[in-house]
Amino acid sequence: MNDPPRDGAEHPESLGECLRRHRQAANLSLADLARRVNYSRGYLSKVETGRAPGNLALARRCDQALATGGALAALVRHASPMAPPEPTPPGRPAGVATHDGSADDHPGVESVLPTSVPLPPGLASGVAFMLALDATHGALRRVACADLSPERRYDAANRAVHDAALYVAREQLLVSATVPVVAAGEAAFLRLIAVRDAIRAGAALAGPEYHAAYHPFAESLWAFRMALRQGFGQEPVTPALLDRNDWSDRERCADCGAIVSR
Template identity: 55%
Template sequence: MERLGECLRRYREAAGLSLSGLARKVNYSRGYLSKVETGRAPGNVQLAERCDDALGAGGVLAGLARAQLPDPRPAERAGSRDRAPGVSIGLLRQGGLDQAMSHRRPDEPLTTAGLSVSSAAAVAFMLALDEAHNALRAVARAELSPQARRDPANSALDEARVYAIRERLLVLVAAPLVSAAEAAFLRLIAVRDAVRAGARLDEAAYHQVYHPFAEALWTFRMALRVDLGQPPLTPDALGRQDWSDRERCRDCRKRDWPTT
């Protein structure tokens, strides 16, 4: 079977588009598209569908993307009739979730079994935000010039599928949870921008954007608990002063940095 990246490059070149031109049309970064074309990133169904539309590929790319998804485990196939309508294994896997919604074995870790479509989207977005932030930390730790940081910092959000999952969340989830999620997303964008500009992990420029993000992410988690019918937790219940992580931050304790 032809690889998605090879087919994508063939259709892009036939359309006379550069990687940058296609990136603008499908709202993915040039760096991520390059990785998909060269096989360094697997791509995903949503990207393939957008490229089908932009390149007039008639669904060929989306078909390849779906065909190249990992096969579900036998337990997943056996339980497929019992899943909530509209929730696919592909959607959960692409969102960073690693198991099916039903037929969880007793020895398997708890994931999204039994969640509604909207709750599953919110959990996927929470995990994507955390994954993207961890990738941004790696960029901030690396010895890179600001110019060399731009592509990996952008790719941190693309590869965690933050933008794609955010689109689902905006249309599936109730307003209070969307507001908390969007606040965390905007704080993550501030972290990305600071890292792109050269902020390092042990510098004030990073901590001034990281701690507001940490606080917003915890607020989103608590909003998700309420959405799932659980009482919210307080920082004190988890041995914290607040949700910002400042009191646990060694760099902040050693330096007298502004907190805003």
């Protein structure tokens, strides 16, 4: 095994130090690199400053983006000799946009799913897309709560979808998943876009316009989850099993009750 790179002092370079050095040598900002490797800017910043350990999947992506010849992955393998030699499944889309367009610090699906049991590509892309749908909806809700002008609100809703890399996750799903998973995922995607359109147009979280779009999305997201369960060979979960009337969330929605009584 090659010796780890050194920073000119007595101690080997950390992953974060090596990453910052190569990124700066490539004249890339954290935001630039985040877009290239499909991780959030906030998470990359934590890795560079030592507040997050990073992982082999991230190191490999950065090696490719920065043309480092595998130096970053070598650092991770030196620190963790049992790190798997093969790439992990495709990761979760990059960090989710807040109402002002900044990104959160979610590292990716690699940190959520066990890397010791790699998923088949179709199921990995399905899980990544499910997480992207849910995270994008959370970002859109924050836009709906923000005090923004109509123009800024429109732009922020668009960024919430774009910065979560939802379209990238969708493309991965379309080319790798089974037909039932693709069909369920596309239905959920279209209903989430309807939520985005309502929020772009000014819908408030407590208003009927938002709820008219949200509850069909909630129902379709659960249908997508059930399609994934089937792909994993698991028996379906019914709403009754989770003490629900259906998957729409309407019976748990205080705002819908208030809307009806108006």
